[in-house]
Amino acid sequence: xxxxxxxxEVHTIRKHFPGVLALDGVxxxxxxxxxxxxxxxxxxxxxxxxxxxxGIHVPDGGALLMDGQPVPADGVAGAMRRGVVLIHQELNLxxxxxxxxxxxxxxxxxxxxxxxxxxxxxMNEEARGLLRRVGLDVSPTRLVGELPPGQRQLxxxxxxxxxxxxxxxxxxxxxxxxxxxxxxxxxxxxxLKRAGVxxxxxxHRLAEVRRIADRVVVLRDGRNAGGLSRAEITHDAMVxxxxxxxxxxxxxxxxxxxxxxxxxxGGEGQGEGVRLEVRKxxxxxxxxxxxxxxxxxxxxxxxxxLVGAGRTELAEALFGIRHVTGGQVLLDGVPVTLRHPQQAxxxxxxxxxxxxxxxxxxxADSVQHNLVLPNLERLSRLGWIVGRRETxxxxxxxxxxHVKTASPTKAxxxxxxxxxxxxxxxxxxxxxxxxxxxxxxxRGVDVGARSEIYALMDQLAGEGVAILMxxxxxxxxxxxSDRVLVLHEGRLAGELPRAVLSxxxxxxxxxxxxxx
Amino acid sequence: xxxxxxxxxxxxxLYCGLMLSDxxxxxxxxxxxxxxxxxxxxxxxxxVGILIIAGGIDLSIGSxxxxxxxxxxxxxxxxxxxxxxxxxxxxxxxxxxLIHGLLVTQLGLQPFLVTLCGLFIxxxxxxxxxxxxxxxDIRGAPPAFKERVExxxxxxVGNTFGIPDQLLLLIGxxxxxxxxxxxxxxxxYLYAIGSNEDAARYAGIPTNRYxxxxxxxxxxxxxxxxxxxxxxxxxxxxxxxGSWLELYAITGAVLGGCSLRGGEGTVPxxxxxxxxxxxxxxxxxxxGISNELEYAVIxxxxxLGTIADELLKRRGxx
Numbered sequence: 001x002x003x004x005x006x007x008x009e010v011h012t013i014r015k016h017f018p019g020v021l022a023l024d025g026v027x028x029x030x031x032x033x034x035x036x037x038x039x040x041x042x043x044x045x046x047x048x049x050x051x052x053x054x055g056i057h058v059p060d061g062g063a064l065l066m067d068g069q070p071v072p073a074d075g076v077a078g079a080m081r082r083g084v085v086l087i088h089q090e091l092n093l094x095x096x097x098x099x100x101x102x103x104x105x106x107x108x109x110x111x112x113x114x115x116x117x118x119x120x121x122x123m124n125e126e127a128r129g130l131l132r133r134v135g136l137d138v139s140p141t142r143l144v145g146e147l148p149p150g151q152r153q154l155x156x157x158x159x160x161x162x163x164x165x166x167x168x169x170x171x172x173x174x175x176x177x178x179x180x181x182x183x184x185x186x187x188x189x190x191x192l193k194r195a196g197v198x199x200x201x202x203x204h205r206l207a208e209v210r211r212i213a214d215r216v217v218v219l220r221d222g223r224n225a226g227g228l229s230r231a232e233i234t235h236d237a238m239v240x241x242x243x244x245x246x247x248x249x250x251x252x253x254x255x256x257x258x259x260x261x262x263x264x265x266g267g268e269g270q271g272e273g274v275r276l277e278v279r280k281x282x283x284x285x286x287x288x289x290x291x292x293x294x295x296x297x298x299x300x301x302x303x304x305x306l307v308g309a310g311r312t313e314l315a316e317a318l319f320g321i322r323h324v325t326g327g328q329v330l331l332d333g334v335p336v337t338l339r340h341p342q343q344a345x346x347x348x349x350x351x352x353x354x355x356x357x358x359x360x361x362x363x364a365d366s367v368q369h370n371l372v373l374p375n376l377e378r379l380s381r382l383g384w385i386v387g388r389r390e391t392x393x394x395x396x397x398x399x400x401x402h403v404k405t406a407s408p409t410k411a412x413x414x415x416x417x418x419x420x421x422x423x424x425x426x427x428x429x430x431x432x433x434x435x436x437x438x439x440x441x442x443r444g445v446d447v448g449a450r451s452e453i454y455a456l457m458d459q460l461a462g463e464g465v466a467i468l469m470x471x472x473x474x475x476x477x478x479x480x481s482d483r484v485l486v487l488h489e490g491r492l493a494g495e496l497p498r499a500v501l502s503x504x505x506x507x508x509x510x511x512x513x514x515x516x
Numbered sequence: 517x518x519x520x521x522x523x524x525x526x527x528x529x530l531y532c533g534l535m536l537s538d539x540x541x542x543x544x545x546x547x548x549x550x551x552x553x554x555x556x557x558x559x560x561x562x563x564v565g566i567l568i569i570a571g572g573i574d575l576s577i578g579s580x581x582x583x584x585x586x587x588x589x590x591x592x593x594x595x596x597x598x599x600x601x602x603x604x605x606x607x608x609x610x611x612x613x614l615i616h617g618l619l620v621t622q623l624g625l626q627p628f629l630v631t632l633c634g635l636f637i638x639x640x641x642x643x644x645x646x647x648x649x650x651x652x653d654i655r656g657a658p659p660a661f662k663e664r665v666e667x668x669x670x671x672x673v674g675n676t677f678g679i680p681d682q683l684l685l686l687i688g689x690x691x692x693x694x695x696x697x698x699x700x701x702x703x704x705y706l707y708a709i710g711s712n713e714d715a716a717r718y719a720g721i722p723t724n725r726y727x728x729x730x731x732x733x734x735x736x737x738x739x740x741x742x743x744x745x746x747x748x749x750x751x752x753x754x755x756x757x758g759s760w761l762e763l764y765a766i767t768g769a770v771l772g773g774c775s776l777r778g779g780e781g782t783v784p785x786x787x788x789x790x791x792x793x794x795x796x797x798x799x800x801x802x803x804g805i806s807n808e809l810e811y812a813v814i815x816x817x818x819x820l821g822t823i824a825d826e827l828l829k830r831r832g833x834x
Contacts, residue, residue: 376701
């Protein structure tokens with residue numbers, strides 16, 4: 001064993017995608033039997049880097065060395081042969097196949113030579129051994145689709161082990177796991193380390209990183225922003241490197257000076273200036289317990305909670321995508337029916353959805369067409385679109401939002417994430433919003449555009465708009481919110497006024513630990 | 517725009533090729549034939565094209581043409597006036613489109629399956645309604661009624677100033693639907709729905725309503741096609757009338773620039789796309805290619821066109 005050579009070295013890797021330079025000379029190395037965490041904001045280039053390591057993307061420049069040998073561009077199969085396995089953010093398992101079939105997908109054990117007869121017994125036996133190693137107690141014949149996300153994750157890791165992996169890359173592995181499943185995963189990672197396997201761990205959750213990482217590499221805008229050794233890993237150190245500037249400057253929120261109204265739980269008292277009132281609302285796919293809260297005009301209310309806490313579902317219910325089954329929604333004290341987004345939009349309740357590529361934009365269509373889509377009624381006469389009005393509106397919005405596009409006719413899918421998000425927001429600006437719901441407003445948005453979006457939110461709040469900001473990014477929640485609602489398993493676990501806001505307080509409520 | 521120029525070039529080349537191939541091909545009567553077929557196919561093509569833009573598909577067009585043609589003839593047999601018969605056939609077609617749209621939007625069924633079932637059902641109904649074939653030569657009808665039927669024929673499938681009415685009709689339909697699709701916000705909605713239905717819904721567009729509208733437009737144009745069919749051919753065989761037409765129409769729309777993924781295509785493109793098949797068929801008959809081989813030639817020509825288009829697109833992407 002040549003212990004002096006690192007397992008994997010990455011030298012000034014560059015990767016260019018249409019319209020964006022994803023990686024601009026990133027270097028790092030990974031040793032055997034260590035957990036290297038890679039952190040960085042959305043759009044910092046983490047996922048691209050991982051995909052290059054796993055052979056999915058070919059870098060435009062720079063070099064990859066494994067055991068000191070240059071790595072050829074031979075795709076995922078080549079990376080797997082060398083023992084590099086990526087466990088995807090969205091799990092890549094065939095749900096209607098058994099656990100064993102998934103573990104041996106593409107490498108099935110066969111009998112009978114060219115007949116290729118599947119040797120089920122041998123695969124099941126081998127699968128049992130692999131599952132034991134990751135501490136997963138399920139039958140190899142179970143369908144993967146029947147397993148909860150945490151167990152699927154372990155199946156993926158078992159598959160990596162069966163490939164005799166030397167380097168396992170985990171991309172946001174805990175994003176859909178429960179607390180116990182996460183603990184289980186950490187034990188498995190410790191086992192892997194003991195067995196000499198290197199783990200590259202990507203996560204937004206800095207608390208996790210602090211717990212399990214031996215070393216941290218921070219990326220920012222596709223470049224190395226710094227590295228931290230085990231002793232240096234602190235929350236603040238990571239954030240400073242990730243953001244690269246003072247947090248106060250980054251979050252421009254001039255907080256609403258108004259005092260906090262005590263939420264009238266069940267009471268009839270209509271608070272002063274309440275824009276949006278959600279009264280005992282239940283909805284399909286939501287929790288049994290009804291949810292109630294209020295937002296005043298000019299207020300930015302953060303909504304925190306773990307993934308799966310039901311925040312997006314609530315936003316969809318308010319916007320008329322999900323069926324509201326009980327309770328009342330009041331806008332400026334007037335009850336409104338919200339059965340279709342059309343009604344929500346007409347009432348001035350607007351949503352900037354979480355998945356902008358699926359729900360927010362017609363990607364293949366132009367910037368202009370996207371911007372005017374919900375405004376066409378006003379832009380047309382007798383159904384006929386007045387071209388002059390259309391161009392004027394889109395030009396105004398592009399200018400106001402500083403959308404960086406070569407032309408209004410450019411396909412919106414070619415813009416960067418930040419500029420796409422500005423277009424999604426721009427669609428609503430022409431409609432005089434009363435309530436704006438942002439669902440993960442800066443996911444996949446580069447740092448520069450983020451601060452612009454924050455400034456816009458602040459400005460809109462200043463104009464009296466009530467803003468509900470759903471976010472998994474705690475920095476953002478703390479930086480922008482006047483108060484924070486925390487959901488836990490669909491239930492409103494608590495409300496934190498600005499004075500007592502802290503990451504710990506939010507996480508405490510979000511993980512439901514106050515009940516223990 | 518490039519797409520449109522491509523199909524324009526293709527149609528021009530085919531047309532010039534045909535004109536140069538044979539003296540008889542240049543004859544006025546052949547021009548008439550081509551124009552009539554273009555008009556007939558075009559009406560169906562524009563209908564399905566709009567539906568394809570909105571992200572749908574209709575495989576039942578041929579059967580709707582068959583059923584409509586049979587129904588029209590049977591109504592005339594009962595001495596229903598041609599105008600009223602046309603209204604009934606068009607209403608029935610609209611109802612068919614409405615049912616397709618409702619099944620797709622309300623039950624969430626796949627358009628392919630819904631209209632495939634329609635293909636069987638309407639054909640079956642047509643065959644059940646009449647044993648073999650029905651025609652416009654109605655025995656025992658008073659001469660005045662026969663006269664009226666003849667007038668309707670002149671109006672719909674005759675000539676006006678030497679131009680076949682079917683072509684004029686297609687031009688009219690194209691202008692109307694072209695304005696609708698490219699000028700109004702409703703047309704814009706159809707594109708948005710076809711490209712990303714979720715995003716359209718999140719933008720507050722009542723997507724189901726517009727999807728149903730697209731199905732109704734498509735089926736009504738198929739209904740119009742059925743009237744043209746029976747008037748032009750004077751007879752309709754319940755088993756064969758209109759069969760394969762859905763594929764002709766879809767082919768024309770795709771050649772004209774519609775993407776089967778939805779959200780792409782133009783009415784002028786569909787118009788030109790509809791001209792390709794009639795031209796190819798005439799080229800076969802003047803080129804001395806046997807009738808039996810006709811389909812193979814058409815298929816090969818379309819495949820070549822598709823390959824050329826894909827190669828050009830790839831070059832353009834670089």
